[in-house]
Amino acid sequence: MKDRILVHICCGVDAVYSLRKIKELYPDAEIKGYFYDPNIHPEEEYELRWLETKRVCDDLGIECIKGEYQLDLWLNKTKGLENEPERGERCSVCHDLRLEKTSQLAKKIGFNKITTVLMMSPKKDFDVLKSIGEKLANKYGLEFLAIDFRKGGGVEKMNKLSKEMELYHQNYCGCVFALFQQRKGEYIPELTVFGRGRPAGSREELLFIKKIRLYAENLGLNCKEEEFQFIGWKILSSSLKINKEPVFHNVLYGSGSINGLLRVRVKEIIKKDNLTIFKLNKGNAEIWGLDTELKEISLKNPRFLTSPIFIVGREITEILYSNPKIEMQLKTEFNPLTKSRNLIIGSENAENIISFHSDTLLDGSEGVSEEEIKKAILDNREDIKGGKTAVVIFGAKHIGSIGEKVFKENQNSLPSAIS
Ligand code: SF4
Structure with missing residues (x-):
């Protein structure tokens, strides 16, 4: 009887070499993957690891079944x-x-x-792992293959392949429990979820890029990721009171913290395009009044470790003209090791570059949809293959078009551009 092997897979990195090894050891077997990992928190991380698993399996022509995300059961x-x-x-x-779930599925689909x-x-x-695998295989009348993939330089081979495929490396x-122990009371960015938004450097932004990459690769197009690092920023807490009443506000990306409570009055008012800038009589904070409803602001250029800027909508802007009492508090944090990436589909030297961006503002606005990008890829598929056109998705646009700047710098440093 032909061997039919069901392989439990936890992530693309662990699968990239081990699946090759299984194929090598069992060349005549039918191999299927099973991604069943309700232990992965949060769900966005689970999706990211699934996408990378799918990429690895697609590349090897192995079908992979996505298991249910049974978090409650795991807990x-x-x-x-x-x-x-x-x-x-x-x-x-x-x-x-x-x-156990892998054994049950194997039994159900007739794998041995x-x-x-x-x-x-x-x-x-x-x-x-060997003892658990053998116990369960026995229970379901199956055979467990205890293969030490690490032997014979397996880990080095895995790292090499994972680098070549630009796999996400968690x-x-x-x-969460291991994560809490690992970080011992530190802020854990991996557990921050942005709902609809894909802010620059977030896992949501990365997930978006990986989805597009999987789509493009399945169309037979070459993809390359260009990772870059920047100073990430987040708000820990903020408060803005006008005449003792708390008001809705946003804080501009890159704003530094305010030491304690800042009690101020408006000192100077400057009109600039669709903004009214309220300079204050103490400290270096400012309030930017919009002539619209309250919304996030996209930055044209990066803004690092600078003055705290609060943003308010039209209604509050009008109140600020009456020189009210203002109280401000702000705590923010910077992470110099935040990463984002550009995704280049086709050749970076292509004559036509169709560009998009991957991030959104914090509230989920000003993003490009997956469908729009996929359509552009599909419509230009032949030109991308021929090297005439490339689709480039820039990371970190809303915090100063950082991805685009990195792409241009890298292009300018190519030998052909220098000569
Ligand atoms: S650390 Fe958590 S996720 Fe990893 S094997 Fe242990 S229990 Fe499972």
């Missing part, structure tokens, strides 16, 4: 084990759940062997 199973260290009892329960790419990770205990195993 129930691991109840009481939240404080267990990594590689402890919680991890055994976590492996057990994922491999199971294995898991978790055995690729140097952070996982091979013997524990920096935590998957669950």
Whole structure:
């Protein structure tokens, strides 16, 4: 009987070499992937790892089934084990759940062997995985393939392939409990979710790029990611009171913190395009009044570690002309290691560049839809293949068109551009 192997997959990085190894060891077998990982938090991270898994499987011509995201089930199973260290009892329960579901699916679809790419990770205990896998395979009348993918330079090969494919490389195993232990009370950006928005440097922005990449690669187009680093920013807390009443406001990207409570009055009013700038009598803070409803502002140029700027809508702008009492508080934080990327579909030297951007403002506005970009890729597919046209999706547009600047700088540094 022909071997039919169901491979449990947790992420693209762990799958990229191990799937090749399974194909090499079982050249005549039918191989299918199963992405069942309700341990991954939050769901956006789960989606990101799924997309990268899909890319790896598509590249190898292996079908991969996406399992249900059964977070409640996972939380129930691991109840009481939240404080267990990594590689402890919680991890055994976590492996057990994922491999039991894999066994059940294998049985259901008539596969006779199971294995898991978790055995690729140097952070996982091979013997524990082997014993759980064998116990479950036995229970369901299957065979568990205990393959030590790390042997014979497996980890180096995995890293090389993962780099070549520009795979997303997560920096935590998957669950919140391990993440809490790993970061010990620090702010955890991985757990920040932006709803509809895809702010520059967020996982949502990355997810968007990866979705487009998967689409383009499945059309047979070459893709390249151009990663860049910038100073990320976020608000910890903010408050603006006019005549003691709290008012709705936004804070401009890059604003520094205010030390304590700032009590001020308007000192000077400057009109600039559709803005009224209220300079204040103390500190370096400003209030920018819009002549529209309150909305976010997109930056034309990067703005780093500068004066705190609050933004208010038309109604509050009008009140500010009456020189009211103003109270301001602001705490922000900077992360110099924030990353975004450009996605280049086709050749960066193409004569026609069709450009889009991947990020949105914090409130989800001013973004380009996935459909719009996919349509442009499809309509120009032949020209992209022929090297005449490229579609480029720039990252971090709303905080000063950083992606576009990086792309242009890199283009100018190409030898052909210098000569
Ligand atoms: S650390 Fe990883 S293996 Fe362990 S419980 Fe969390 S997600 Fe599962």
